[in-house]
Amino acid sequence: MSEATSLTVGTATAKPGAVARGVIPVTTMPGGGDLGVPVIVINGTKAGPCVWVDGAIHGDEPEGPLTCYLLAQEVDPARLSGTLVLVPIMNVGAYEAAQRGNPFDTFSYDMNRIYPGRAGGYLTERVAHAHSEWMVKVADYELSIHSGGNHSYLSETIFATEDAASQELARAMGPGWKLALRAISPKGNPMGVMVDAGRAGITVELGGRSATSPRAFNWVGRTLADAVLNVLRHYKMLPGRARYEKVRYTGVQHALLAPVSGTFVAQAGLEFQEPLKQGDKLATIYGVYGDPLAELRAPVDGMVFGLRALPNVVTGDWCCFYAEVQGTLPE
Ligand SMILES: [Zn+2]
Numbered sequence: 187m188s189e190a191t192s193l194t195v196g197t198a199t200a201k202p203g204a205v206a207r208g209v210i211p212v213t214t215m216p217g218g219g220d221l222g223v224p225v226i227v228i229n230g231t232k233a234g235p236c237v238w239v240d241g242a243i244h245g246d247e248p249e250g251p252l253t254c255y256l257l258a259q260e261v262d263p264a265r266l267s268g269t270l271v272l273v274p275i276m277n278v279g280a281y282e283a284a285q286r287g288n289p290f291d292t293f294s295y296d297m298n299r300i301y302p303g304r305a306g307g308y309l310t311e312r313v314a315h316a317h318s319e320w321m322v323k324v325a326d327y328e329l330s331i332h333s334g335g336n337h338s339y340l341s342e343t344i345f346a347t348e349d350a351a352s353q354e355l356a357r358a359m360g361p362g363w364k365l366a367l368r369a370i371s372p373k374g375n376p377m378g379v380m381v382d383a384g385r386a387g388i389t390v391e392l393g394g395r396s397a398t399s400p401r402a403f404n405w406v407g408r409t410l411a412d413a414v415l416n417v418l419r420h421y422k423m424l425p426g427r428a429r430y431e432k433v434r435y436t437g438v439q440h441a442l443l444a445p446v447s448g449t450f451v452a453q454a455g456l457e458f459q460e461p462l463k464q465g466d467k468l469a470t471i472y473g474v475y476g477d478p479l480a481e482l483r484a485p486v487d488g489m490v491f492g493l494r495a496l497p498n499v500v501t502g503d504w505c506c507f508y509a510e511v512q513g514t515l516p517e
Pocket of ligand 1: 243244247298331332333335
């Protein structure tokens with residue numbers, strides 16, 4: 187194997203065996219502050235691939251930042267082969283506002299729909315472009331961490347394209363990650379850019395509004411960080427054996443939206459990623475006087491992998507993340 191070399195991302199340059207912090211510079215804000223995307227580069231003592239982890243492309247999803255902070259504490263460059271790049275907060279303006287998108291940019295609000303952006307575009311497009319340029323330059327494998335954000339909770343779920351490299355990355359997430367849904371021609375997100383560049387990229391979901399209590403949020407961060415550590419072992423970047431989920435499912439997502447406004451109450455006893463039959467009751471939406479106005483039911487055989495966690499619901503709001511299971515994946 188060739189010798190390790192220095193790796194630069196933005197203003198951060200890490201020599202072999204070192205960790206560097208910096209930013210991917212974007213622009214200056216009206217108050218004079220610099221807008222840059224924080225980055226941590228952990229460069230191993232031996233050569234190897236580059237795994238790139240990014241969080242908070244949606245600003246109401248703090249699970250990615252927590253995962254990156256745990257990995258920054260735990261991954262020792264002296265034991266690492268290759269490089270781990272951590273981008274805890276991609277969408278800085280959205281994160282500061284704790285909103286999905288940056289409220290300063292109403293033209294390209296959702297960064298996960300306009301990626302890789304444009305160098306001369308709207309503000310969020312410029313942030314996306316700056317991130318994308320560096321990611322494509324150095325990364326072999328990319329994981330974009332998401333959650334249910336301000337309105338929902340999502341259980342351990344992966345979106346991946348059909349290509350062998352991305353499927354291998356999904357499998358490398360290890361125990362507990364048994365649902366890898368099809369991302370059919372993903373456009374507008376980092377995964378799509380990585381796949382177009384001939385690399386591997388996946389979108390990973392875990393956590394959200396109902397899982398920010400001390401115990402739950404720490405568990406979510408631990409679970410995500412353990413999965414990334416498993417990925418590093420899978421690619422022989424860290425010593426030790428990677429572990430794998432025995433039975434994994436694939437399929438497609440159905441987004442179940444609220445047919446009426448009201449108060450959303452999930453069916454008591456409903457469990458994530460347990461088999462359901464078409465027509466099984468998932469939730470009831472109650473009107474202001476307590477009348478059940480609508481029921482949500484399983485559209486096909488499959489499983490629920492995410493649910494609304496903010497009971498106040500407006501017609502058209504996201505209510506249920508439903509997986510139509512279409513088969514199993516190789517162990
Ligand atoms: Zn998200």
